[in-house]
């Protein structure tokens with residue numbers, strides 16, 4: 334027998350032979366995420382004509398994604414195949430009128446173009462195809478998808494300039510836009526960015542109206558993003574969270590003044606491009622900005638004093654540019670370390686060497702706000718959500734920081750949580766959840 338016997342097939346056939354009167358066809362929810370599944374996806378899955386959620390992220394599955402998936406997508410709402418080893422092309426024939434809300438293919442080896450038929454996915458909210466080998470130009474044709482809120486194309490082989498959009502309000506609901514680490518060229522897509530309506534809504538700033546993305550089912554839309562220099566998996570995405578990451582491309586030209594219109598933007602990263610000119614003073618209008626990275630460009634001139642108005646700014650990186658003059662003082666500027674400014678020969682003043690004129694009296698404040706803010710950023714970080722998240726998935730892909738879960742220490746806490754999870758497991762009709770099955774198996778054995 335093939336040693337790469339598909340664990341999934343085995344699994345499914347076991348279930349098929351269950352003595353219960355279980356109608357396989359009525360299955361709507363299948364969660365086998367974070368296990369050790371290997372092998373390829375059987376195309377028999379496509380016969381599950383009522384399947385709405387297929388969650389297989391965090392396994393070691395390989396092979397192509399069967400093309401019949403686009404056929405069942407008339408019912409399918411969430412297809413989460415992130416963090417596996419799938420290769421080949423993304424299925425191409427998404428039919429009209431389909432229900433697909435979240436297509437998560439991040440972290441595989443998929444190649445080829447982005448299928449044009451995604452245009453038919455009028456309900457698509459999350460398209461996450463980052464960290465693959467997809468080769469194409471920028472999919473401007475996605476601009477008309479009315480619900481698209483999260484577009485992650487990071488770390489692929491995308492190239493070319495980002496053209497002019499054809500609609501008046503491109504990407505009407507886009508709030509998370511990550512195209513970092515590709516080969517995009519030309520000037521920054523100023524026209525398009527300027528019209529991102531969802532990043533300009535003042536009511537976005539009303540914390541009391543904050544909600545989580547998703548449809549209220551057990552599935553939470555989760556994404557992995559770089560923020561404040563850390564890679565963070567946000568297990569539940571707040572609808573007020575907004576970010577633009579264009580870092581690691583070959584954009585040149587100036588930063589447009591119009592960027593200041595995005596007054597609910599929280600994270601902006603233009604690092605590692607070839608931007609020239611000055612930092613626009615309109616950055617001072619980004620009143621919600623918490624993280625700004627313009628490092629590794631060729632920006633010149635002075636740092637606009639308007640940046641001092643940004644009360645929430647807790648991560649700033651202007652290093653490796655050609656900035657000059659005195660670093661502004663006051664506001665958050667008192668909290669940044671020299672690492673935020675190094676590699677700019679002409680800069681002086683706190684926290685770098687003094688300017689040689691009069692000395693100013695600003696003393697550094699502590700750094701502790703940095704890390705508190707980071708937690709605030711991670712949508713609704715409370716112990717309740719840690720518990721919830723640990724039960725229903727890996728809440729924290731935090732590559733640093735809260736390593737408690739990774740190290741499974743303290744043990745008492747981990748086992749307490751797992752106990753609670755097992756007890757509180759609920760199943761609804763037509764749904765199977767064996768998320769992190771291995772954890773339970775291990776535990777059960779231990780108890781025996």
Ligand SMILES: *[C@@H]1O[C@H](CO)[C@@H](O)[C@H](O)[C@H]1NC(C)=O
Pocket residue numbers: 376377378380
């Ligand atoms: C899917 O169902 C059809 C009939 O409903 C059957 O002929 C076919 O063999 C099934 N495919 C798989 C792969 O099980």
Ligand SMILES: *[C@@H]1O[C@H](CO)[C@@H](O)[C@H](O)[C@H]1NC(C)=O
Pocket residue numbers: 379401404
């Ligand atoms: C998928 O749809 C195409 C065209 O709509 C059809 O030709 C094909 O037989 C379908 N495949 C399955 C497995 O249903």
Ligand SMILES: *[C@@H]1O[C@H](CO)[C@@H](O)[C@H](O)[C@H]1NC(C)=O
Pocket residue numbers: 539540541542
């Ligand atoms: C925020 O939303 C709440 C609830 O909708 C409302 O009562 C409050 O007035 C809003 N605050 C602001 C500043 O808009």
Ligand SMILES: *[C@@H]1O[C@H](CO)[C@@H](O)[C@H](O)[C@H]1NC(C)=O
Pocket residue numbers: 513514559560561562563580581602603604605624625626648650
């Ligand atoms: C900005 O992007 C670069 C490259 O992707 C990354 O190394 C850096 O950490 C990011 N900056 C912040 C503040 O997250």
Ligand SMILES: *[C@@H]1O[C@H](CO)[C@@H](O)[C@H](O)[C@H]1NC(C)=O
Pocket residue numbers: 561562628648649650651652653672673
């Ligand atoms: C800024 O970028 C430099 C060089 O990439 C890096 O060493 C530093 O850690 C970054 N600082 C911050 C605050 O992200």
Ligand SMILES: *[C@@H]1O[C@H](CO)[C@@H](O)[C@H](O)[C@H]1NC(C)=O
Pocket residue numbers: 670671672675685
């Ligand atoms: C930055 O500051 C640290 C102390 O906070 C100091 O050790 C280091 O030499 C400084 N680096 C530069 C380039 O000024």
Ligand SMILES: *[C@@H]1O[C@H](CO)[C@@H](O)[C@H](O)[C@H]1NC(C)=O
Pocket residue numbers: 687689690691692
């Ligand atoms: C600035 O302060 C440093 C010590 O903090 C001192 O050595 C230097 O002479 C001062 N420069 C001027 C111009 O007062």
